[in-house]
Amino acid sequence: MNFYTDNDSLKFHLTHPEMKKIAALKERGFADHGQYEDAPADADEAIENYDRVLQLVGDIAGDVIAPNAEEVDHVGPHIDNNSVVYAPGTRQNYDVLKQSGLFGISMPRKYHGLNFPYVPFIMTTEIISRADTGFGTIWSLQDCAETISSFADDAIKDKFLPRIYEGASCSMDLTEPDAGSDLQSVRLKATFDEANNCWRLNGVKRFITNGGADLHLVLARSEEGTNDGRGLSYYVYDRNDGGLTVRRLENKMGIKGSPTAELVFNNAPAYIVGERRLGLIKYVMTLMNDARLGVGSQSVGLCEAACREAVAYAAEREQFGQAIVNFPAVRDLLLAMRARTDAARTLLYETSRMVDTYKAYEAKGKIESDERADYKAAQRSADILTPLLKLSASEFANRNAYDCIQVHGGSGFMKEYACERLYRDARILSIYEGTSQLQVVAAMKGIANGAYIAKIAEYDARPIHSELEPLRELLRQATENYKALAEMANANAETDYDFRRMQTDVIASIIMGYLLIFDVERQLNGDESCKRSFMPSARFMCAHAHAESLRSVAMAKAYCK
Numbered sequence: 118m119n120f121y122t123d124n125d126s127l128k129f130h131l132t133h134p135e136m137k138k139i140a141a142l143k144e145r146g147f148a149d150h151g152q153y154e155d156a157p158a159d160a161d162e163a164i165e166n167y168d169r170v171l172q173l174v175g176d177i178a179g180d181v182i183a184p185n186a187e188e189v190d191h192v193g194p195h196i197d198n199n200s201v202v203y204a205p206g207t208r209q210n211y212d213v214l215k216q217s218g219l220f221g222i223s224m225p226r227k228y229h230g231l232n233f234p235y236v237p238f239i240m241t242t243e244i245i246s247r248a249d250t251g252f253g254t255i256w257s258l259q260d261c262a263e264t265i266s267s268f269a270d271d272a273i274k275d276k277f278l279p280r281i282y283e284g285a286s287c288s289m290d291l292t293e294p295d296a297g298s299d300l301q302s303v304r305l306k307a308t309f310d311e312a313n314n315c316w317r318l319n320g321v322k323r324f325i326t327n328g329g330a331d332l333h334l335v336l337a338r339s340e341e342g343t344n345d346g347r348g349l350s351y352y353v354y355d356r357n358d359g360g361l362t363v364r365r366l367e368n369k370m371g372i373k374g375s376p377t378a379e380l381v382f383n384n385a386p387a388y389i390v391g392e393r394r395l396g397l398i399k400y401v402m403t404l405m406n407d408a409r410l411g412v413g414s415q416s417v418g419l420c421e422a423a424c425r426e427a428v429a430y431a432a433e434r435e436q437f438g439q440a441i442v443n444f445p446a447v448r449d450l451l452l453a454m455r456a457r458t459d460a461a462r463t464l465l466y467e468t469s470r471m472v473d474t475y476k477a478y479e480a481k482g483k484i485e486s487d488e489r490a491d492y493k494a495a496q497r498s499a500d501i502l503t504p505l506l507k508l509s510a511s512e513f514a515n516r517n518a519y520d521c522i523q524v525h526g527g528s529g530f531m532k533e534y535a536c537e538r539l540y541r542d543a544r545i546l547s548i549y550e551g552t553s554q555l556q557v558v559a560a561m562k563g564i565a566n567g568a569y570i571a572k573i574a575e576y577d578a579r580p581i582h583s584e585l586e587p588l589r590e591l592l593r594q595a596t597e598n599y600k601a602l603a604e605m606a607n608a609n610a611e612t613d614y615d616f617r618r619m620q621t622d623v624i625a626s627i628i629m630g631y632l633l634i635f636d637v638e639r640q641l642n643g644d645e646s647c648k649r650s651f652m653p654s655a656r657f658m659c660a661h662a663h664a665e666s667l668r669s670v671a672m673a674k675a676y677c678k
């Protein structure tokens with residue numbers, strides 16, 4: 118089974134019209150062609166390369182990772198002699214991907230990477246997370262390479278990036294017992310050791326995914342006497358250098374194959390990444406935004422897995438003399454699950470394209486004056502879409518997992534069916550990399566300065582097929598309702614959070630509605646890369662946005678009384 122080729126909506130997003138521009142930007146006018154064996158000559162060749170690698174990942178996901186998922190969930194990792202030992206299935210997954218040369222695919226070719234943009238990299242995480250969401254967390258941590266590549270000096274890049282290609286595992290060590298959502302309170306201490314000309318780390322980190330990793334990116338307090346984010350710097354720590362104890366592994370409800378560790382750093386030597394004091398303000402913020410794309414893709418992968426489990430069961434299970442899929446109540450559940458998956462996916466790849474565009478401009482070094490507007494627009498869009506993606510995709514994954522069990526009836530409550538595991542695995546998605554509540558906080562700026570309304574106006578101005586007009590009309594009404602909601606919110610500061618949550622949910626639904634309309638528009642204009650029509654999902658999401666806006670206005674009026 119191939120988890121890429123059996124899901125042609127992935128090819129649909131991979132061949133989005135913007136992808137040629139992204140490939141050309143990422144390849145800096147295809148300057149590597151002729152210097153490296155795999156460097157493409159043009160955008161078509163670049164997209165063919167992405168497609169080929171995705172086919173390989175799809176094979177591994179379908180034939181190795183998915184069949185291992187159940188056993189990995191039962192066995193899990195353990196600590197042996199201060200090392201984290203993966204479950205045998207996890208080890209096999211890791212080794213097959215490593216032997217296939219797939220680690221570090223988005224790194225520059227100089228470091229043996231394939232120089233892939235985010236869209237295909239994020240797609241690999243979606244595909245792998247469909248097979249096993251817990252393993253998706255381990256896989257996506259290779260994105261730590263991006264932080265090193267963007268901000269570390271050349272000596273650190275030369276030392277660590279080739280190791281990531283060779284399969285060195287990575288972790289992102291931010292959270293501490295007293296610093297979770299509030300990372301400004303991080304206390305793990307970094308002091309400069311003059312005698313040995315290196316930094317030393319001392320303190321505890323908690324809830325660290327892949328905490329037994331070879332390479333760690335660690336947020337630490339370098340400036341004595343400070344207690345806010347401006348006293349924090351960022352470090353890369355090499356496990357081979359000693360000074361780290363894996364104190365315990367958490368006993369979790371889900372993603373059980375993914376080790377979550379408590380770590381004690383004891384005079385551990387480390388290298389500083391970039392400049393002092395910019396650890397949280399700049400580097401972690403960038404890494405977290407990337408990681409939120411990662412959780413978005415894990416969520417879409419889980420949405421897809423839940424959809425497929427539910428569809429297969431509904432076709433097979435008979436009651437009252439017929440397959441349960443024939444009952445409208447079951448079909449409605451399946452339609453909603455498919456619509457949430459399509460909606461979260463289209464937002465995932467729209468956000469990824471924006472991230473790709475602005476990062477590729479930045480990587481060029483000099484942004485020409487005729488490119489500046491495109492760069493700025495992409496950066497603004499990435500900033501405002503990322504919290505919506507993390508919020509909506511993770512909540513949808515939870516909802517799909519819930520509905521998947523509902524379709525299974527009593528069997529869904531039993532360990533024998535995958536949906537029980539999906540339900541447990543989904544639960545973390547709306548918590549790590551910033552809880553749903555924190556995504557609403559992150560969206561507030563765009564709500565307050567009108568950036569979301571401007572984005573919706575931009576989408577609304579695009580020409581569409583007449584068949585899609587009724588759907589656009591629903592979104593226009595939802596937008597008017599949103600504006601009424603915003604006015605009430607501005608007049609009622611004391612119920613701030615309730616209003617902001619409603620506003621964020623409505624905005625996210627409207628944006629996903631437009632994106633699905635554009636997907637159908639592409640199909641109506643002859644794009645046949647996905648055989649299945651996105652129309653039912655577009656109808657569902659536009660109606661959902663409209664209903665959500667009405668409900669929110671009614672609730673807001675009740676609050677204001």
Ligand SMILES: Cc1cc2nc3c(=O)[nH]c(=O)nc-3n(C[C@H](O)[C@H](O)[C@H](O)COP(=O)(O)OP(=O)(O)OC[C@H]3O[C@@H](n4cnc5c(N)ncnc54)[C@H](O)[C@@H]3O)c2cc1C
Pocket residue numbers: 288289290291292296297298299323324325326327369377545548549550551552553554555558
């Ligand atoms: C399985 C797992 C894997 C993880 N992997 C990693 C990892 O690899 N690296 C890493 O550094 N961390 C990791 N974490 C930590 C994770 O990112 C944090 O658990 C998460 O950010 C929440 O922090 P907390 O648990 O301290 O909750 P708290 O911050 O204590 O939050 C508790 C509640 O308060 C709410 N809240 C807090 N502040 C606000 C606010 N300002 N406004 C509104 N609501 C608020 C939250 O939404 C939540 O509902 C992992 C956690 C788990 C469970």
